[in-house]
Amino acid sequence: MQTRTALAAWRAYSDVLLERGDARGSLIALELRLTREVREDRREALRTEIDRLAKEHEGSWDAELPEGVRAVARLYGFATKVAVTGRRRHPRA
Numbered sequence: 001m002q003t004r005t006a007l008a009a010w011r012a013y014s015d016v017l018l019e020r021g022d023a024r025g026s027l028i029a030l031e032l033r034l035t036r037e038v039r040e041d042r043r044e045a046l047r048t049e050i051d052r053l054a055k056e057h058e059g060s061w062d063a064e065l066p067e068g069v070r071a072v073a074r075l076y077g078f079a080t081k082v083a084v085t086g087r088r089r090h091p092r093a
Contacts, residue, residue, distance in 0.1 A: 007032065010076065023057045024077035031076055 002010075010028050017025030027050065034046045054077065061077055062070060073081035 007035075023053060024061070027053050027057075028076045 011032060014025045014028035014032070017023075017028070019025075030046055030050050030053065034043060034050065037043050037046060054074075057077065058071075061079075065071065065079065065082065068086035069082050069084050071079035071081070072083050073079070
C-alpha cells in the first residue's frame with residue numbers, strides 16, 4: 001500500500017503526463033480511481049478500461065526500453081522489473 005504522499009505525487013505526475021499526451025497519465029488516474037472505488041460493478045469497469053489502455057500502449061512503452069530488454073512487471077505503465085536477453089559475455093581467462 002502506498003502512502004498518501006506517494007499517491008499525491010502519482011496524481012501530480014498523472015497531470016503532467018496528460019499534459020504531454022502520454023497515456024500513462026490516464027492509466028495512473030484510472031488505477032488511483034480503482035483504489036477508491038467500492039462498488040464491484042464500477043471496479044470491474046475500471047479494470048477493463050485499465051487492461052484495454054495498457055494493451056493498446058504497451059508496445060510504445062516497451063519501445064523506450066533498450067534492445068534485448070523487456071518489461072515483466074509494471075506500475076502505472078512504467079517497467080518496474082525487466083528481463084534481459086541476448087548473448088552472454090564470458091569472463092576472460
